[in-house]
Amino acid sequence: MQGNTLILILATTSVVAFFMGRARSLKLVSGPQLRGKLHSLPGYYGYFTAIWCLLPALLVLSLWFSLESRVIIALLVKQLPAAQQALSAGELNLLLNNIQNLANGDAISGVADSMLSESAARYLAYTDASRRMLVIVTLAVAGLGGVLAWRRIHPALRARNKVEQIVLVLLVAASSIAILTTIGIVLSVLFEALRFFQKVPISEFLFGLNWSPQTAIRADQVGSSGNFGALPLFAGTLLITTIAMLVAVPVGLMTAIYLAEYSSRSVRATVKPLLEILAGIPTVVYGFFAALTVAPWVRRTGEALGLEVASESALAAGFVMGVMIIPLVSSLADDAINAVPSAMRDGALGLGSTRSETMRKVILPAALPGIVGGILLAVSRAIGETMIVVMAAGLAANLTANPFEAVTTVTVQIVTLLVGDQEFDSAKTLAAFALGLMLFTVTLCLNVLGLRVVRKYREQYE
């Protein structure tokens, strides 16, 4: 039986349980006209029964699914001949893979000897038995839970309070998922990064000047030095982020000023949504535009001016990233400018200053913390941006400040190291997690700082 069918059956059972619980509560006070004698509305007795029917069964189901394959494999290994049990973890994994493939009727590596086919048959039998047991156990738990709850129904049972308690627990669980996600991110990145730092010293990673993550398979291989000095990546990220900010901050800020101070209401009403479109375009689309339109254009223009421009120049990627961030900067700057009390603005205008003087000497200084906070958020966004740089920036780790050369960034290297098949415990793969840890830490600091500044400042004038 498929998992989907089982879940469907469970759902139906719990609906039935709902009506049975409701009917029993009504019957206990013989007919709807005596409803007042029940502690709760009849529906709550129904919910009470349904929850006890469904929740424990779902719990069993999810536990079963998470443990099933491990238990089956442990059983399988125990049945293997002693010679196979003594294999190393990698070889054993290969063997188990072969057994599973044979059982599923897929192609296997090597010949299907009697040991393999026996194991495959055993594997199939175990899986089959597990599935059958799962159905029986889950339905039994559902039935048992439903019947027990049903028998507990009594006019004095505080069904509403019990149901509401369970719902509250579910609500708390839902809101803790946000925390769990953060913990999950930190743990998963941190653990793999620590494993990486066992192989490569953290000082070399942070301050090394040489990045070439191709690790040698054989000792005599050429060009596979396996150097993990990430400084060129940090420098490349910084270069592209700086270019992006040089585009986004002046343009975004001046747009916000113009829309807040000079433009008519109708212009504002058309331009703002248009800029939001810019914010809604997926980054992969920006990447395509950067790689196929902007980069060739930058190269041609550079050559016409007699400059040496790489075809994957930092300038093209940075420029497009800057355009992407314009709406973010302008909307955050807009918020900050609008939060300045109009008394300050009116006072400056009343004293005879021009509008630009009001803006530059009164409003902007007052709004500065908010704008800085917004810029911090924008920087964090630029550092973490992936698709544009993957498609338009280079792969070579150059340590340069020349925007016409190709540089690589932290996110590009994470993608390059992790896309494709490789063993999970090589230094190359683990390096991606160490880079991820750096990325997460830096963006987290920027975000916390930026959000705090923005919020604190907003409250100041309210």
Next chain:
Amino acid sequence: MSESTRKKVSAGLARRRRKERVFRMTGLLATTVGIVFLVVFFVDLIGKGSSAFRQTFVNLEVNFDAAIVAPDGSVDLQYADFDALARNALRGLFPEVSGRGPLRELNQLLSVGAGYQLRDMLVENPDLLGMTQSVWLPASSNVDMLQKGNIDASIDASLRTISDAQLAWIDALQRTGRLELHWNRAFFTNGDSREPELAGIRGALVGSFYMLLVTLVLALPIGVAAAIYLEEFAPRNRWSDLIEVNINNLAAVPSIVFGLLGLAVFINWAALPRSAPLVGGLVLSLLTLPVIIIASRAAIKAVPPSIRNAALGLGASRMQVVFHHVMPLSLPGMLTGAIIGMSRALGESAPLLMIGMVAFIVDVPAGLSDPATALPVQIYLWADSPERAFAERTSAAIMVLLGFLMLMNLVAVVLRKRMEQKW
């Protein structure tokens, strides 16, 4: 005001007004830059991509020769040489061509998909065996690019992908009306392919659909539940502050970090299948959860306290107040948040690269655990392909993606406008 002050002020006035004008012009310029970029972007995109919706087809009189496809009486669907049917028909138009080299060049005019099309026709209608029928077959991508003006026929033959002989044949076909641009249906019905003229976005669309389905089913209820708890029940203490800070930060964590989480937790630890829409959906729901929670909280906040107080005053429990009154009233706002979150999830590609959804997958996924790609990832894959024809398809796929995003945002705007309640 004394005379000297007045003099000082009026002396500076011209300079100050000039500064004012410059400042104003800079502002206008900055505003225009954003808009100009948007216009350039869309013009470039449509200019590159709109041609992909039409495709070159060749009209041939194909004889479904039983001797070729059914040498021993029944049609061998797996191994019969259906391409030969198309090749023979094409050779029939140019009987003067002979020799291995020229014949191969002639055959190169047709797409490798021609044989599949003929096979499908025969499967659908077995009576065709032995008959001759006029069929429009897809041309190869080189012919297609030439038709669309992307290959310059005037440059030296060694520099282009089409030979002089082929140019002559194409010309002859065109003069007899056997070469035409038709609506490119394959683009919407095929999965990915190495041949640009056969590559379509169906597989990616279906993959994206499954992923969004998982995301919606997980993120919407969890997000709404979390928002309800935080707004209506959470005591003001450290724990709820922590959750709050967390959610705001998660909304700003780079999406690629969520991909690392998915790789480490869902694939390595929970051993879920790689490249599966299920895992993609899980990662995307974690990604959209903060968006939905923040929007739902705003919607709940907008419900005036008088409604809660009235319900409480009539004896409803707090849970009843929330589920009978607050939630129905804030549902439009929550749904708007959900749609915006989903549109963000639809455009997301970086975390999907981490969990192996970048594989080359031809088949349209049929379930949540089948290998699949998503539309943005397909765009990324095609953008990397060197063939000129793929650039056109990439732009077209981007147009489809942007179309869906605009549709979703439009629905969100309409929903907000229609259901908006002024208290």
